[in-house]
Amino acid sequence: MTDKSAEQSRDFYRQDVKVGVYVCHCGGNISDIIDVEDVARDLSDYPGVSVSRNYIFMCSSTGQGLVEEDIRTKGINRVVIAACSPALHELTFRGTLERAGLNPYLYEHVNIREQGSWVHKSNKKAATEKSKKLIRAAVEKICRQNPLEAIRVNAARSIAVIGGGVAGMSAALSLGRQGFNVYLIEKENRLGGKLNSLWKAYPSEEDGEKTLEELEKDISSLNNINIYLESEVKKIDGYVGNFSVEIVKKGSPEKIKVGALVITTGYVHYIPFEGEYAYKTTKKVVTLPDFIEMLKDDEKNGSLKNVKSVAFIHCVGSRQNPSLDKPQKDEKVNDYCSRTCCTSALFRIKQLLEKYPDKKIFDFYRDIRTYGLQHESYYEELSKKGVLFFRYPEDTRPQVEVKGDKLEVKSKDILTWNEEVSVEVDMVVLLTGVMPADISVIVDDLKLPIGSDRFILEAHPKLRPVEVPNLGIYIGGTAQAPMDLLEAAYGGKAAASKASMLLSKGEISLDPFVASVNPELCDGCEKCIGECLYPGAIVMENGKAKVIPALCKGCGACAAVCHTRAINVAGYSLEQIDAMVEAISKE
Amino acid sequence: MAIKVNPGLIEEIKKYGAFDISACFNCGNCTAVCPLSKEKMSFPRKIIRHGQLGMATSVQSSLEPWLCYYCGECSDTCPRQAEPGEYMMSLRRYLIAKYDFTGISKLFYTNKYAEFIAIFIVQLIVLAGWYLLFGLVPNIGVNTTAATLLPPYIIHWYFDVPMAAILTIFIIAFAFNMYYKTMLCDKSVKVPLKLYFTNLWRTAFESASQWRFSDCAGSKTFYSKLLKGDYNYWIMHFILMTSYVSLFVGIVFFLDWFQNVEKYRLLHVVLYDYYANIGLIAGTGYFAFLRIKKNFSRSKFSHVSDWMFVILLFLTAITGISLHFARVDNYSLQAFFYIYLIHMLVAIPMLVVEVPFSKWSHLVYRPMALYFDNLKKSARKLK
Ligand SMILES: Cc1cc2nc3c(=O)[nH]c(=O)nc-3n(C[C@H](O)[C@H](O)[C@H](O)COP(=O)(O)OP(=O)(O)OC[C@H]3O[C@@H](n4cnc5c(N)ncnc54)[C@H](O)[C@@H]3O)c2cc1C
Numbered sequence: 017m018t019d020k021s022a023e024q025s026r027d028f029y030r031q032d033v034k035v036g037v038y039v040c041h042c043g044g045n046i047s048d049i050i051d052v053e054d055v056a057r058d059l060s061d062y063p064g065v066s067v068s069r070n071y072i073f074m075c076s077s078t079g080q081g082l083v084e085e086d087i088r089t090k091g092i093n094r095v096v097i098a099a100c101s102p103a104l105h106e107l108t109f110r111g112t113l114e115r116a117g118l119n120p121y122l123y124e125h126v127n128i129r130e131q132g133s134w135v136h137k138s139n140k141k142a143a144t145e146k147s148k149k150l151i152r153a154a155v156e157k158i159c160r161q162n163p164l165e166a167i168r169v170n171a172a173r174s175i176a177v178i179g180g181g182v183a184g185m186s187a188a189l190s191l192g193r194q195g196f197n198v199y200l201i202e203k204e205n206r207l208g209g210k211l212n213s214l215w216k217a218y219p220s221e222e223d224g225e226k227t228l229e230e231l232e233k234d235i236s237s238l239n240n241i242n243i244y245l246e247s248e249v250k251k252i253d254g255y256v257g258n259f260s261v262e263i264v265k266k267g268s269p270e271k272i273k274v275g276a277l278v279i280t281t282g283y284v285h286y287i288p289f290e291g292e293y294a295y296k297t298t299k300k301v302v303t304l305p306d307f308i309e310m311l312k313d314d315e316k317n318g319s320l321k322n323v324k325s326v327a328f329i330h331c332v333g334s335r336q337n338p339s340l341d342k343p344q345k346d347e348k349v350n351d352y353c354s355r356t357c358c359t360s361a362l363f364r365i366k367q368l369l370e371k372y373p374d375k376k377i378f379d380f381y382r383d384i385r386t387y388g389l390q391h392e393s394y395y396e397e398l399s400k401k402g403v404l405f406f407r408y409p410e411d412t413r414p415q416v417e418v419k420g421d422k423l424e425v426k427s428k429d430i431l432t433w434n435e436e437v438s439v440e441v442d443m444v445v446l447l448t449g450v451m452p453a454d455i456s457v458i459v460d461d462l463k464l465p466i467g468s469d470r471f472i473l474e475a476h477p478k479l480r481p482v483e484v485p486n487l488g489i490y491i492g493g494t495a496q497a498p499m500d501l502l503e504a505a506y507g508g509k510a511a512a513s514k515a516s517m518l519l520s521k522g523e524i525s526l527d528p529f530v531a532s533v534n535p536e537l538c539d540g541c542e543k544c545i546g547e548c549l550y551p552g553a554i555v556m557e558n559g560k561a562k563v564i565p566a567l568c569k570g571c572g573a574c575a576a577v578c579h580t581r582a583i584n585v586a587g588y589s590l591e592q593i594d595a596m597v598e599a600i601s602k603e
Numbered sequence: 604m605a606i607k608v609n610p611g612l613i614e615e616i617k618k619y620g621a622f623d624i625s626a627c628f629n630c631g632n633c634t635a636v637c638p639l640s641k642e643k644m645s646f647p648r649k650i651i652r653h654g655q656l657g658m659a660t661s662v663q664s665s666l667e668p669w670l671c672y673y674c675g676e677c678s679d680t681c682p683r684q685a686e687p688g689e690y691m692m693s694l695r696r697y698l699i700a701k702y703d704f705t706g707i708s709k710l711f712y713t714n715k716y717a718e719f720i721a722i723f724i725v726q727l728i729v730l731a732g733w734y735l736l737f738g739l740v741p742n743i744g745v746n747t748t749a750a751t752l753l754p755p756y757i758i759h760w761y762f763d764v765p766m767a768a769i770l771t772i773f774i775i776a777f778a779f780n781m782y783y784k785t786m787l788c789d790k791s792v793k794v795p796l797k798l799y800f801t802n803l804w805r806t807a808f809e810s811a812s813q814w815r816f817s818d819c820a821g822s823k824t825f826y827s828k829l830l831k832g833d834y835n836y837w838i839m840h841f842i843l844m845t846s847y848v849s850l851f852v853g854i855v856f857f858l859d860w861f862q863n864v865e866k867y868r869l870l871h872v873v874l875y876d877y878y879a880n881i882g883l884i885a886g887t888g889y890f891a892f893l894r895i896k897k898n899f900s901r902s903k904f905s906h907v908s909d910w911m912f913v914i915l916l917f918l919t920a921i922t923g924i925s926l927h928f929a930r931v932d933n934y935s936l937q938a939f940f941y942i943y944l945i946h947m948l949v950a951i952p953m954l955v956v957e958v959p960f961s962k963w964s965h966l967v968y969r970p971m972a973l974y975f976d977n978l979k980k981s982a983r984k985l986k
């Protein structure tokens with residue numbers, strides 16, 4: 017040991033480096049398996065290490081105090097913390113360093129809990145040895161780390177909200193109220209999206225038009241919200257803080273600069289194929305949105321008076337099965353649940369029965385999914401009123417046939433021990449589901465991640481709701497997943513508050529872990545450009561590659577293909593990685 | 604063949620009392636908790652569904668309603684408060700109305716006043732007969748005794764026998780109708796003739812002891828349940844039923860002996876003077892009390908016919924006892940005459956109206972259902 021350390025201490029690079037190593041017990045989570053004292057002792061005479069300690073909870077204020085104290089009094093200028101996952105406390109300890117006056121990036125986090133004690137419970141000795149190696153590698157890495165600065169980009173205090181349904185209007189309204197310059201872009205000639213057609217909507221039974229009028233009134237009272245009707249997005253480029261959006265408004269193009277984007281483009285109704293449940297072969301088979309129109313109509317002229325019996329069929333165009341249902345253009349069936357059709361249909365039946373209590377209603381469901389606050393009560397209430405429910409098995413579909421001036425609906429019924437039942441009715445309502453609006457231009461330009469259900473995919477449903485991996489882009493409402501009005505409004509507002517947090521300082525600081533090209537080594541082969549997944553992150557300038565820091569994600573793909581080793585990712589330089597590998601492989 | 608759904612049936616059944624059954628969403632909890640439901644005879648969920656779908660033939664051919672003794676466990680467990688126990692009770696009313704091809708039972712169950720009117724009409728007939736035979740004022744001489752004033756043989760031939768004949772004809776006809784609907788129409792099992800005999804004794808034992816009843820009181824040990832009163836309902840039911848049957852048989856078929864205390868005196872005193880009368884009065888009192896308290900599911904809903912049953916039975920018992928004492932002690936022939944008239948005015952309409960057309964017909968249908976169920980079971984086993 018002494019020989020080696022003597023040799024390595026001659027290394028010029030480390031002359032004035034003083035590393036502090038802190039091994040956390042995590043209250044037993046780590047120390048029950050790993051011999052933390054042995055680890056700390058072992059690291060104390062590793063080259064470059066000045067202080068090596070172990071402590072029960074490093075993240076506690078006393079634990080952090082130890083680090084601050086060592087920085088101030090012992091001249092520690094590099095910190096390695098061996099503890100839990102960095103996802104949990106990396107930011108905590110960066111703050112510790114900053115408070116003690118040290119550059120926060122001169123710190124390395126080693127995960128000896130998830131990657132140590134928790135996965136090697138049965139072999140304490142090996143877990144201890146593994147921890148030592150990981151920490152040694154971290155020490156090697158941090159010794160070669162330069163102070164880094166967060167990347168700062170200027171951000172325009174303006175936001176484009178694309179899609180003016182209830183989600184978009186809610187987002188625009190809350191951003192407008194916070195003083196941002198908002199562009200609300202809607203392709204139709206009126207705001208509101210589906211609010212225009214829901215009539216009296218559950219749960220409040222308030223008329224959608226009325227909700228819409230109120231939202232419109234509030235929006236028009238703010239002159240920092242610019243409404244673009246009959247407008248479509250043609251192209252989007254740029255990056256967080258500096259997006260440029262090309263819009264075609266009533267035929268004439270226009271370009272706007274915004275700091276962030278909120279995407280609330282909503283859904284379209286599933287349209288059954290001709291012949292699917294006899295759709296289009298008779299006018300007596302209608303979709304749920306058609307039926308809502310009919311109810312609205314009936315209020316004025318009693319047009320449903322002569323319809324004595326109605327059958328409802330659930331999950332049309334939702335929860336499909338490729339072997340039973342016809343796919344969409346992209347060859348995929350809609351295998352997801354559209355979530356609002358169950359509640360919506362039961363609510364509409366309730367409306368119908370309130371006016372015409374004698375109508376006979378037959379409901380063919382697969383499951384009743386009336387999620388949400390009091391929505392189960394619609395189901396119970398309707399049962400009590402005599403609505404007859406049938407449950408068809410998932411591997412069958414009810415059949416609709418025209419029989420003279422009636423329709424016959426036949427189905428297997430789980431509730432009747434899978435017997436086939438048949439009813440004769442005057443009308444069939446198909447509970448058609450929802451699909452995301454076609455926004456391929458936006459998706460392609462922004463490289464938005466799309467789920468297998470074609471809706472925009474959230475970065476993480478719990479940790480990063482309404483975000484996508486790309487910074488500065490937020491999603492809300494039914495563009496993201498089927499949901500009801502209330503949830504769509506929540507989604508819009510959540511997206512708005514994330515956008516406003518981002519843009520509130522007029523400047524955005526980004527992690528400094530991005531690539532940079534050493535022009536002296538770059539021979540302009542352009543291999544890196546072909547490898548990069550993020551458009552515009554690495555470009556050619558005067559025959560040399562150049563990285564645009566605000567767009568680079570620091571993935572390192574370019575560095576890996578560069579044959580002259582011209583590219584380094586800050587915090588993960590080739591030299592650092594070489595040193596880590598060497599430290600780990602050394603016996 | 605697909606089942607053609609007919610929502611009219613459940614509405615019809617609801618007329619017999621099952622007001623809440625549409626709320627059933629077919630979860631099956633009721634069948635799971637029902638202590639009497641068996642794999643091959645599972646209820647009540649199945650017959651609820653058949654009712655909802657309007658499968659009238661299946662409902663009318665079912666024996667399940669007669670195998671349910673309304674313990675109320677199902678209603679207590681139902682998450683939708685659909686009152687399945689009450690539905691089973693209503694089905695029994697519905698089935699009585701269906702076995703009865705005259706339509707009288709249906710009228711009684713679906714019209715509030717029909718039963719009162721019918722009782723009133725029978726009372727008029729009894730009164731007319733009495734007037735013709737004995738007049739409305741007793742003709743009491745020096746030598747008149749109870750037996751000469753109202754000779755038992757006259758009462759027997761002019762009242763009991765015609766009444767018994769009417770009852771028997773109706774009951775046999777309805778019972779055959781039940782047999783037709785539940786056995787002959789059920790093509791799923793064929794019962795060989797031999798089984799009809801071999802199953803007779805088993806059914807006789809079961810209906811006499813009503814042992815299926817006691818299944819209904821949960822699953823602790825017999826004695827702890829007895830002490831806690833879990834069996835009270837069944838015990839009272841048993842006492843009431845045996846009191847009633849013994850009186851019925853004694854009065855209708857052996858009136859001479861019944862009124863002649865001297866023959867088999869001990870049996871007479873023990874069976875009729877004490878057991879039957881006390882049984883009737885205590886039994887009717889107990890059930891009236893439950894209906895008023897309504898704290899058991901099975902007593903929560905009272906149909907007009909349920910009340911009628913309890914009240915008439917109670918009045919019959921009271922007048923019967925008074926009559927007995929009037930005769931035994933010979934204290935007043937005048938009183939004897941009138942009490943006897945009142946007794947006849949209560950008992951005969953009660954028997955004529957209630958036995959074939961209303962709740963008392965359970966006495967016939969239940970043992971028959973047990974018998975048929977046993978037959979079907981044994982027939983299936985043979986296969
Ligand atoms: C049959 C049915 C009944 C329902 N009933 C109820 C109910 O009673 N109560 C309830 O709470 N919820 C109900 N819902 C759900 C409700 O409709 C939605 O939650 C809500 O409308 C979603 O609002 P949104 O803003 O997300 O989407 P949308 O209302 O679809 O709005 C999206 C907007 O974006 C616009 N747009 C799309 N693409 C572009 C583009 N490229 N550029 C510019 N603009 C674009 C569209 O024109 C539209 O105006 C029902 C849903 C269905 C299917």
Ligand code: SF4
Pocket residue numbers: 330331332334335352353354355356357358359382383384385447449
């Ligand atoms: S909400 Fe109901 S009808 Fe709609 S897809 Fe889901 S289960 Fe089917």
Ligand code: SF4
Pocket residue numbers: 530531547548549550553554563567568569570571572573574575585
């Ligand atoms: S590090 Fe990744 S994102 Fe950044 S330029 Fe290289 S390949 Fe593109």
Ligand code: SF4
Pocket residue numbers: 626627628629630631632633634648651677680681682683684685686687
């Ligand atoms: S418990 Fe109630 S809801 Fe469930 S099947 Fe029985 S009656 Fe229906």
Ligand code: SF4
Pocket residue numbers: 633636637638639640646647670671672673674675676677678687688691819
């Ligand atoms: S009342 Fe009792 S016996 Fe009758 S169905 Fe319900 S649980 Fe079964």
